Amino acid sequence: MCLALPAKIISIDATTDRAIVAVGDVKKEISLALVEGAKVHDFVLIHVGYALNKISQQEAERTLEIFAEAGLSGEKPA
Amino acid sequence: MKYIDEFRQRELAQKLAASIQQEADHDRQYNLMEFCGGHTHAIFRYGVQDLMPANLTFVHGPGCPVCVLPIGRIDNAIQLLEQHNVILCTYGDMLRVPASGRKSLLKAKATGADVRMVYSTQDALKIAHNNPDRQVVFFAIGFETTTPPTAVAIKQAEKQGLKNFSVFCNHVLTPAAIQSILDSPEVRDIGSVSIDGFFGPSHVSTIIGSRPYEFFAKSFQRPVVIAGFEPLDVMQSALMLIRQLNQGRHEVENEYTRVVTREGNLKAQSLVAEVFEVRRVFEWRGLGMVPNSALQIKPRFADFDAELRFQLPAIQASDIKGCECPSILRGIKKPTDCKLFGTICTPENPMGSCMVSSEGSCAAYWSYGRFRQPENKTDREGVAV
Ligand code: SF4
Numbered sequence: 001m002c003l004a005l006p007a008k009i010i011s012i013d014a015t016t017d018r019a020i021v022a023v024g025d026v027k028k029e030i031s032l033a034l035v036e037g038a039k040v041h042d043f044v045l046i047h048v049g050y051a052l053n054k055i056s057q058q059e060a061e062r063t064l065e066i067f068a069e070a071g072l073s074g075e076k077p078a
Numbered sequence: 079m080k081y082i083d084e085f086r087q088r089e090l091a092q093k094l095a096a097s098i099q100q101e102a103d104h105d106r107q108y109n110l111m112e113f114c115g116g117h118t119h120a121i122f123r124y125g126v127q128d129l130m131p132a133n134l135t136f137v138h139g140p141g142c143p144v145c146v147l148p149i150g151r152i153d154n155a156i157q158l159l160e161q162h163n164v165i166l167c168t169y170g171d172m173l174r175v176p177a178s179g180r181k182s183l184l185k186a187k188a189t190g191a192d193v194r195m196v197y198s199t200q201d202a203l204k205i206a207h208n209n210p211d212r213q214v215v216f217f218a219i220g221f222e223t224t225t226p227p228t229a230v231a232i233k234q235a236e237k238q239g240l241k242n243f244s245v246f247c248n249h250v251l252t253p254a255a256i257q258s259i260l261d262s263p264e265v266r267d268i269g270s271v272s273i274d275g276f277f278g279p280s281h282v283s284t285i286i287g288s289r290p291y292e293f294f295a296k297s298f299q300r301p302v303v304i305a306g307f308e309p310l311d312v313m314q315s316a317l318m319l320i321r322q323l324n325q326g327r328h329e330v331e332n333e334y335t336r337v338v339t340r341e342g343n344l345k346a347q348s349l350v351a352e353v354f355e356v357r358r359v360f361e362w363r364g365l366g367m368v369p370n371s372a373l374q375i376k377p378r379f380a381d382f383d384a385e386l387r388f389q390l391p392a393i394q395a396s397d398i399k400g401c402e403c404p405s406i407l408r409g410i411k412k413p414t415d416c417k418l419f420g421t422i423c424t425p426e427n428p429m430g431s432c433m434v435s436s437e438g439s440c441a442a443y444w445s446y447g448r449f450r451q452p453e454n455k456t457d458r459e460g461v462a463v
């Protein structure tokens with residue numbers, strides 16, 4: 001029920017506030033009624049046919065760096 | 079960046095596991111509740127438990143909207159079909175949830191009731207457009223993630239002057255439920271389950287932000303880490319909870335910063351506030367009557383409220399005898415403590431709601447073979463090392 005997927009915006013129809021997004025190779029039509037200022041090529045989190053929010057690439061990269069760093073301290077002898 | 083595979087990398091999982099093993103204090107127990115069924119699902123599917131130290135327990139919480147809906151509300155939905163002859167639109171997960179008298183929406187459909195499975199509230203609106211001579215009701219369930227799409231549909235229906243569309247609203251609120259778990263006498267007094275910290279919801283928090291958890295992190299002195307649904311997110315969040323507990327802190331931290339901010343999605347919040355108001359009290363399966371824990375449609379949109387349109391009565395219905403869902407939803411029992419688990423109750427023939435949705439604890443135990451351990455570790459995929 002609460003599962004949501006990251007999807008990339010392929011095109012936007014401004015008159016209907018709808019967009020075509022790609023989830024992997026699959027294309028879907030969704031509503032942009034819940035997000036502000038989404039642009040083509042942005043990644044959004046989609047859920048029951050709506051984009052819930054934009055995904056920040058910068059923050060995603062930072063999180064991945066944190067994972068790698070956390071691991072480093074774990075490699076030190078205890 | 080695809081935002082999926084990157085968060086499932088095996089090497090990073092190994093590194094995180096090493097950190098967790100190193101930082102966890104072996105002289106204490108860590109009972110960490112994942113509120114959301116999405117986390118429960120990820121923990122089982124990727125075998126995250128196997129990477130954790132023996133003194134860390136995941137306590138599965140009630141965060142599965144299908145699991146917490148009381149039977150009486152499903153009985154109401156069946157009334158709409160049988161007594162009012164409506165077209166009932168619902169998300170797929172609801173179809174097989176057992177109602178009173180061994181009924182379910184699926185069984186009602188088999189005997190001729192017009193139940194339509196929809197993917198989105200937009201589909202429900204379309205069905206209303208295409209069937210102007212029928213009453214169409216959207217069976218709305220879910221936490222803060224699914225509420226904004228319902229709000230959009232109600233506003234659209236009003237704008238389009240749709241006279242044959244209404245919503246049976248069962249939307250519930252997450253922070254109220256977490257508070258109720260911490261308030262429950264079993265957790266507070268008896269100590270049969272002690273919860274040291276919480277994994278905060280992923281997608282609910284994209285809408286409401288991390289701020290609503292600050293109040294109870296403070297008042298109940300439990301750390302909360304908002305965690306993404308991928309396995310590495312869960313592991314990193316476990317590490318963050320362990321660090322807080324080791325340092326005696328109880329703050330709200332956010333691991334899922336790629337989508338969650340402190341403020342959340344303000345546009346979605348304002349849509350919800352326009353259409354819905356807080357219900358004084360709502361019944362949760364497992365938690366009982368929880369004050370201020372659900373939403374109802376505001377009087378201004380009363381024309382679209384199926385409860386008013388069809389005068390639905392409040393139904394008190396009891397759970398199927400022997401089903402332990404209520405205790406499982408509070409984290410007090412495990413699916414394997416239920417006598418019906420895997421014998422009478424399976425995903426093909428569920429007796430309780432926890433066996434229906436893939437986010438339910440019983441379904442997760444069954445599907446990923448956790449209960450067969452340690453003999454059989456082969457039927458899972460994922461990051462286990
Ligand atoms: S196994 Fe079935 S009957 Fe038992 S608690 Fe789970 S859902 Fe209920």
